[in-house]
Amino acid sequence: QVQLVESGGGVVQPGRSLRLSCAASGFTFSSYVMHWVRQAPGKGLEWVAVIWSDGSKKYYADSVKGRFTISRDNSKNTLFLQMSSLKAEDTAVYYCARDMSSGWGSDYWGQGTLVTVSS
Amino acid sequence: QSVLTQPPSVSAAPGQKVTISCSGSSSNIGNNYVSWYQQLPGTAPKLLIYDNNKRPSGIPDRFSGSKSGTSATLGITGLQTGDEADYYCETWDSSLSAGVFGGGTKLTVL
Numbered sequence A: 001q002v003q004l005v006e007s008g009g010g011v012v013q014p015g016r017s018l019r020l021s022c023a024a025s026g027f028t029f030s031s032y033v034m035h036w037v038r039q040a041p042g043k044g045l046e047w048v049a050v051i052w053s054d055g056s057k058k059y060y061a062d063s064v065k066g067r068f069t070i071s072r073d074n075s076k077n078t079l080f081l082q083m084s085s086l087k088a089e090d091t092a093v094y095y096c097a098r099d100m101s102s103g104w105g106s107d108y109w110g111q112g113t114l115v116t117v118s119s
Numbered sequence B: 001q002s003v004l005t006q007p008p009s010v011s012a013a014p015g016q017k018v019t020i021s022c023s024g025s026s027s028n029i030g031n032n033y034v035s036w037y038q039q040l041p042g043t044a045p046k047l048l049i050y051d052n053n054k055r056p057s058g059i060p061d062r063f064s065g066s067k068s069g070t071s072a073t074l075g076i077t078g079l080q081t082g083d084e085a086d087y088y089c090e091t092w093d094s095s096l097s098a099g100v101f102g103g104g105t106k107l108t109v110l
Helices: none
Strands: A003-007 A010-012 A018-025 A034-039 A045-051 A058-060 A068-073 A078-083 A092-099 A106-109 A113-117 B009-012 B018-023 B034-039 B046-049 B063-068 B071-076 B085-093 B098-101 B105-109
Touching: A003 A092, A018 A034, A018 A092, A018 A113, A034 A068, A034 A078, A034 A106, A034 B098, A045 A068, A045 A078, A045 A092, A045 B085, A045 B098, A058 A068, A058 B098, A078 A092, A106 B046, B009 B018, B018 B085, B018 B105, B034 B063, B034 B071, B046 B063, B071 B085
Parallel strands: A010 A113, B009 B105
Antiparallel strands: A003 A018, A018 A078, A034 A045, A034 A092, A045 A058, A068 A078, A092 A106, A092 A113, B018 B071, B034 B046, B034 B085, B063 B071, B085 B098, B085 B105
């Protein structure tokens, strides 16, 4: 069965960096576009970034552009989100999600990992 | 302020029907597909509708989606207490070159 498991969250000081991972299993990871979506405490969903299946294209939300980098290692079935210059407003649960191969929508989501930016 | 506009809340009685709107512009809903998600408290979002009006396997036909111009609508019939959740629309914005979500709508089944 399809599984996405995020890790790497925690408490980090403003201005520091953190790298999130999303381990994928149960499907051919290298064939799928992948997203990161976040949700601040008590707030709605915010799309963060997307990466093409072969890593050739990457797009970011304006709120994270220049600070976050999405990447993937298809040999290890793992998606990453490198976050730098973190701000308090980056505090959120971060989800990785699999894009449908035949439609617009994310059909599988991880359980999320909490990132707290605080001094 | 979300690019896509949803009502903050809707409510209806069990067994009734409810619709949730999602308003955008020509750069997003007007020229791209829309998906809808259900998020129960403390859980990850679940895909309900993709490509405007298609249901993934396992999603009951009580859930439906439609799109007209720069707006999309999620419909839920035969409301159940288990449908109480937050609902989000999502699409791609061609001007931003980014995905965008609506602000979310909290459904209360009275």
